Amino acid sequence: MESYIRQQYEQRPKKWLLQLVTVLIVIMLLVWSGSMLELNGVKQNGIQVAKNILKGILHPDTKLLFNFTKAGVAYLLFETICIAFLGTIVGAILAIPFSFLSAFNIVPAPIALIGRFIIMAVRTIPAFVYGLMFIRVTGPGPFAGLLTISVCSIGMLSKMYIETLEDLDMRILESLDAAGLNTFQKIRYGILPQLIPNFLSIALYRFDMNLRDAAVLGLVAAGGIGAPLIFAMNSYRWNEVGAILTGLILLVLIIEVISTKIRVKLTRG
Template sequence: MNTIEKQYQLEPNRKLSQIATLLILAILFVWSMSTVQFEAFTANGFTIAKNILLGLIQPDLNLLFNFSSNGILYLLVETMAIAFLGTIVGAILAVPLAFLSASNIVPKPVSFIVRLLLIFIRTIPAIVYGLMFVRVTGLGAFAGVLTMSLTSIGMLSKLYVDVIEDLDTSILESMESIGCTVFEKIRFGILPQLSALFLSIVIYRFDMNLRDAAVLGLVGAGGIGAPLIFAMNSYRWSEVGSILIGLILLILIVEYVSNKIRAKLVRG
């Protein structure tokens, strides 16, 4: 018991730092709340919120089960296709960039420059990329695919690098000792170890891209976002309810399947 008491007394007193941290957080919370204008909430806003909830309860079933190109099912498939294709393109392009930014693979100056490029790519929000590509390619799914590809590159490269730099470097050193080039080290010494982890990361990014693809439709980059905003602007709440129900079900199904696949990859 004496040993425990002595150990407890030797512990540094962190009460002052904890109180200071709580005080700083409280000040930041109060300061952040000062930017929220509660008077902006009007009776009309509450009415719209009520109508959206009613739309979820009483959706337009004809639209929900419409199999034409204007139906919810077609738009959901288009949204999923945009997210999937954008993820695949981004995942492929991210692989060389990740290896070029890994300090244990390439010289540090090269790694530093590529990392700066990836930081710049990640800095710009997806909605901004969407607006840019809509101007370049016009309205439609192609702009959405390009946006998803570019936004995926930034995040996937960063996650790839974290995995690459955690590798056992003894394998690379042994390959270097027998005269292997950088490409050979990547192809035969690294990729076989990383394929499962990379695939798990790609599936995780696909989950995110599916949500982003729905939002990109708001700026005309294809998918279900555009019909959603049009229905809301026209106060067609039953259509809004149908679109939201379809979107929620799609995301739940994809997330369930992707979690199962990722769990198997991690175990296997």
């Protein structure tokens, strides 16, 4: 048996030439990519600035971190959570009709193609562009961030909802139809039990992403903790930057642990 295995191993296809060519191509791409980098913009005191950034992050401003007024990190993080949470709810609700109108097993193919094209168009535009657009409409503030998070969530949630819809077990609906159930009863007992756990799990996953996006959207004055962060960085107040980042990291870790437990419970029933 061992001799047979050894013989088969020795007779395996020799791919060393293909592997060598692949390695050479990767090296050439790395060299070509590196040639496009310009280091002329690096200042001589850049190392000192990097040291100050690291020092400020490792020694955060505790007064700002434990300040519970509207200017403190706690309030700004709470505002960021509200923007992400409400934006996720609105986006999750609006994504449901888009997903039903884009699933090939629910609607005719032409309608599904139109729905998918709309979803693709929504997903193409970056969140920053949506943020700048809504700021022009509603003015700067958390409401613009809420609208931005909602629209950005529609694209991804609709795409994942469609996959869930197309994986529906249609045999359950056929058995319920054979049992004489009406349309409402088939939706209640055949479709919703299959969709709700997956939809909630997908929405929780998107909430994790929206929490980070809401923090970044503050850079364009769309509310949240991003605006104070960029102001502190522009003023070289690295201790405040460290306090804001510390609070943001702790918030993301807590939300990640909680959402992971909820998703596991939803998945396992």
